[in-house]
Amino acid sequence: MGRYILYRLLSAVPVVLGITVIVFFIMSLIPGDPATAILGAYASPENVARLNADLGLDKPMVQRYFIWLGNMLTGDFGRSFSLNRPVLDEILERFSATLILAGVSLLICAVLGIVAGVVSAARQYGLADKAITLAVLVGISIPSFFLGMLLILIFAVQLRWLPVSGMYEVYGGRTLVDLLRHIILPATALAAVATGVVARLSRGAMLEVLRQDYIRTARAKGVSETGVIWRHALRAAMVSIIPVLGIQAGFVLSGAVYIEVVFQWPGVGRMLVDAILKRDLLLVQGGVTFVAACYVLFNIIVDVAQSLIDPRIKA
Amino acid sequence: MRLFLTLLFRNRLAALGAVLLLALVLLCLVVPLLPLADPNVTDTPNKFLRPFSEGHLLGTDHLGRDLLSRLLWGTRLSLAVGVAAAAAAAFFGTLIGICAGYFGGWIDNGLMRLIDMIMAFPYILLALAIVAALGPGMLNALIAVAAVNVPFFARNIRGISVGLTAREFIDAARLSGQGHARIIVTELLPNVLPVIIVAISTTIGWMVLETAGLSFLGLGSQPPQADLGSMLGEARAALIAAPHTLIVPGAMIFVIVMSINLLGDGLRDALDPRLRSGALARPSPVTRIARPAPPPAETPARGVLDLDGLTTRFEVGAQVYKAVSDVSLTLGKGECLGLIGESGSGKSVTALSVTGLVASPPGVIAGGAARLDGVDLLSLPYRDLRGLRGRRIAYIFQDPLSTLHPLYRIGDQMVEAIRVHRKMPLAEARARCLDLLRTVQIPNAESRLSAYPHELSGGMRQRVGIAMALVNDPEVIIADEPTTALDVTVQAQVLALLDRLRRERGLSILFITHDFGVVGQLCDRVAVMYAGQIVEEGPTASILAAPAHPYTRRLIACVPELGGGRRQLAAIPGLPPAVNRLPAGCAFAPRCDRARPDCQRDPIALRVSGPRAARCLYPEEALS
């Protein structure tokens, strides 16, 4: 097991390096130079040139890449000009907020999605199946930012049950209850699509597994229907459900960008959008790299979970 | 093609999706011709007009622009961008996927590493990065959305291509002198096409959502140009004051994406051959039983297991496949009864019908009874039937790789078979399983308990299958082609083992096979099936020596026997009838050299004569 984890971690190194190359390459496509963006269109050419030299932008691209990479390895992601603070500090602060939101959403999506999918498959063409199928259809067809705003209109504006936006009350202790009240609406909006996808996939995977010969064997042994569904079929279906959870984590992280904008959630997604609009490149570059690296790490966890479920993988 | 459309529109939801989508597309096409207000003309005094206002059917937005006009123009733009992005992603993804799948090796490795790299980004990060680099704008949003979706297509298509390339028809194409390009275009692509279509139809919805998302963030369409996403973005500021500016474009996206999804699901279902045959239906715990006249629940027993007029059908759409028709058999105590027939003869379905294990849908037990000690199993409530399965009647199946659960250890699967029926301490159950593994001569039995099925060889797995059938000391074992998947030397060992076990333990075995050699060595009596019916039954030696039914005689003659030397083999011309179109009389008559006109008129009864019986008007030898 330890060997497998080590192997997966080692094989992630080139992936993360590849990510930095892709990010750096895309960012270097940007026309114009950052110094102009920072100093404004009316800056004098001398000032622009000096700033470019300060930022190391007069060096060749490959050299710049390795300088950036080397700095990152020592924890120096550079300095954001729009926020005037180190990029890494900003990312870490923002990312924890995103992590909470995305984590809660992913949890909702995994639990609710799998249960709904299993129930739906077990009662195929029954009332529960039809209701779930309909809910799934609505869930995967509605844009999350539209759903978020609808939820605000209904639960925050009309019913006044929950706060409109933000992560905590402006004036108040940062209590867990406060956080929970704030997270319900954004997490629901964010989880909707992923839950639908997971439910639909779980249903399909269960139906596929239920036709397998070893399910017939279980029945021939006299295993009860509950045992057949939850012990035999779900275990086998998890083999195809887990990778999808990994993919959905990516979608949840992506959807978080919209939801953070809608709900004014102080996460890394909103930071990135702002940074793009302000052309704060170092912040964009560092933020994208950091989040992508975390996602790679998460996918390793998914792979390890997969190998725990499926003994055929380790071979 | 017509079949495909019929299938598609039989699905009413898909039809609804198609109609909605078609209407939307038509609407978008005629937008420039409609008498609409200019979508970009501002009229601030008239901002936030409610729907149904004078001159503005859907009201106006924060700049007083006509919402209906912006909605229609915006829909047009969003749809166009979504479709274009899907087409671009599909094209590049397919190209990469097919090349990787077909060529394999380092090309595959290289391309897939690249794809993995792109997939390592949560998709929006990459899209954001691309838009950041290219600058906000609708075209750049399109490029970003298409680019992040290429991996999805590439992976999907690669998977299918790898499977297809391993198929023999690709080898055949190579042997016929076709080059790589030609094979990809004429052999591979037509087979991949349905997958591409399904993938496109299920992703267009996503593409529309994603481009709308980028516009919502202000990174897609730039003011004053309207698309659905930017309309939502503008509405956010006036969320509380003018919710209609939000709901109008939001509802439109919802309708578009939902109708695309409905149509996409319909397409997928219509293109998936498994769904067409109803095979993706969930098999119920017991075969559906629909007997017009339920037989008496209990009758005096003839043998341990009595089948009495058992009839099982498969109902697929309007077609009825009579897989098993009126099968009666008696399995005596300690007896080994062979049930022999070619593929499609109904022998396995007979075996599975006994305890209601035929997959249903589409299987239906339409008549007869299966009695264990005189008690009809098919009349029992589910709880009682389940209590008998694996305890008094146990099965051994054909291919133990697919019939053992791949993710549970051998020991756990065996222990479960005991503990679903009675409470037994875990240690005791494990000891019993270990004992049985030794009985079936598995070397290193102790360590095999914690092995997974894939870690054993075929022969070892089948021994596990046998041991698992024995855990509850059943009275009856139904063995469904247990040695067919094995090599001949392994088969000989497994057969010898079964023979020893049945003599030692007094087991009654119903042995399903297609091999006369196996029947001759193992079985006391044999029943021959053809087209769902028993055509002949009797003691093995006597039937092999003097078959009464012409089918039996000619089938035996077809089997080459070792030691016969080089020779011309006897064959039976023609094919067995399809069981959904059985002839009125004898099912074998069209292939039979002894058939006379009356053979094809009415159903033929099974004529019993002493220990033997045959379903033939003009049998080979008068049954004594």
Next chain:
Amino acid sequence: MTTPALQVDGLSKSFPVGRGLLRGATTMVHALQPLSLEVRPGETLGIVGESGCGKTTLARMLVGLSQPSTGTILIDGKPLDTSDRRVSSQQIQYVFQDPISSLNPRKTIRQTMETPLRILFGMDAAARTARIHEVFEAVNLRPEFLDRYPHEFSGGQAQRIGIARALLARPKIIVLDEPVSALDVSVQAQVLNLLADLKTQYGLTYLFISHDLAVIEAVSDRIAVLYFGTLVEIGAADRIFARPSHPYTRLLARSAPVVGRPLAPQDTAGAELPDPLNPPPGCAFAQRCPKVSQLCRTKVPQLQETGETQRAACHHPDQT
């Protein structure tokens, strides 16, 4: 002495098996040990063996679907050159194991049959139709089948189509890879008899691969027995199973189910093949062999004459 229709010399195949980043170098798995044999014109050579014995690997090399690691293939004394399919397709053809899977599901039979005629021989439409009708008649198929799709055929019919396709180029040798193992016995006999008729009609030479001893005995002149990638015995079909020299051949012959013969008593439970990644140094059959000696465990036996027509790779063969 006539030139053999097919002569194989020291043919072998090995695959590299990657063992991952952490486990170091890749290992070579020998699917087929160096093998030499000859097939005379007009002869049927049967090749028999259980799963994993390398018989399909051999077949695929003979028709150029995979490249041998070592060795040469001579056809009529000339080296097989599969880079020019126009020539090689007239020398040797292949009939696949799974008849349905060897036909493209989205092409009509006519399209499938026309491809090699058009590409390899540049025939015009009329010539193609004539040739296709000719071979269809030879395999007793009705011409109206040409416009159907593969899924509309039974296994037996599809295999006839496969055979017809192999005949198109008028080859001298046909490699039949388990041509009847997917078929029911009553249909199997039809196909086997058809193959026998075609052979006399066109003077073909067959390499007939099967796992079924009785079938192989019924169709072959000589039989080669493979075990774990090694040729263990070769000899006349009418003698090899009746008087086997190699203990494995004897085990095979004794294991085949025969009506009226009592079930063979258990030899050992260990009917397992050796681990291909870690093959034994001596005879691969040693661990199952009743006659095993110390020599067998250390030295690989070479083929040697054990009778008039028979050769076996065994240190302790039975003389026939």
